Amino acid sequence: MAFDDLGDYYVSVINNWPLEHEPSYSDTIFTTYSTRFSQDLGISAHLLPHNKDTLELNESLKPSIQVTNYGLDTMSNVRIAIALVNSAAIPVYLDTLSINQLNPNFLATLSSSIIYSAGMFGDYLFSSEILSADDNVANNELTTNYMVIRRNDVAIVKVNFPSIGQEFPKNTLIKPSVTIANMGINNLSDITVHCRAFDETSTVYESTQVISVSAGESIQVNFDSTLTYDKKGILDLAFSVSHTADQLINNDSASTYITFVSGAEVVVVIPIITKIYPNPFTHSIHIESKELIKHLRVLSITGQEVMNMKMNTQNVEVELPLAKGEYMLEVYYDAHVERIPILKND
Secondary structure: OOOOOOEEEEEEEEOOOOOOOOOOHHHEEEEEEEEOOOOOEEEEEEEEOEOOEEEEOOOEEOOEEEEEEOOOOOEEEEEEEEEEEEOOOOEEEEEEEEEEEEOOOOEEEEEOOOOEEOOOOEEEEEEEEEOOOOOOOOOOEEEEEEEEEOOOOEEEEEEEEOOOOEEEEOOOEEOOEEEEEEOOOOOEEEEEEEEEEEOOOOEEEEEEEEEEEOOOOEEEEEOOOOEOOOOOEEEEEEEEEEOOOOOOOOOOEEEEEEEEEOOOOOOEEOOOOEEEEOOOEOOEEEEEEEEEEEEEEEEEOOOOEEEEEEEEEEEEEEEOOOOOEEEEEEEEOOOOEEEEEEEEOO
8 A cells, every 4th residue: 555645544344254154243344544744734724814804904913823733743843934914015014933842633823922003904915934844845834815994084185275386366265175085984974174274473264164974985175265365475274184083194184385466356266066986986986066077087196098088967977997096087177177086996
């Protein structure tokens, strides 16, 4: 017999002597045997995070794995390297685990002593590798997937109005506007959006709006039109958005500045109101406006045109069969153009 294949085997020995007077169950003997490597350690599972696990942004844990001794020998001083790697193939966590001794047919659960905090959303790989030499390398490595999600994330994705450095005659009445997006997976209410305008010495305007935004949607927030300035000079505008459950704060603010020049006329300037949802999107986006949309364009982050569509409507759903990534949506009206960042998910 050859013992070339690993596995468990069953052997039976049967007494078939034709002259036997009293055949019985004792005429058959059953036994088993196993074929194993002498030294064979394998990574049997990733326990935390497990395969296809979902972590929340800023969630903390100690990565853990399960190692099994499939061989015939007791293994000592075993070392296992583990790594968590983001979608850009950059390791965000590294550690080396160890086992003093592991007997045959036993398994061990190993946890890192270093805490991992899921600091950025996205897709990740959990890879592990046994560094100690053994007779079977086929089970010495394991790679699984997990993802980090933003459960609650509200963000300012665009300052709609005024644009950076825009000039106005002094005493012009201005209605600031920003686009707020719910980038998480939960619907959010009681979102506070704040606008403050100031010069070198004092605050000249403040306004706050409280809104609700469904998951994956974005809305345009327009402040009141009492912002004005009776001098020549530069006025800075700072926008902020906040929510008690917000998990990511580095996308909660935006700023711009405007210049007031000579002129005494009073003008009320109001931006076009465009609503786009969902954003981020998977297959299509819905666009609603209070003015007729004449033309749509989608540009890649490098400025390359990837879609061009003419229309004459205030409400439209557009299929966007694009690769995953960031794009710029241009919405053309009779005398205006709005540019809105959009994000394509898988």
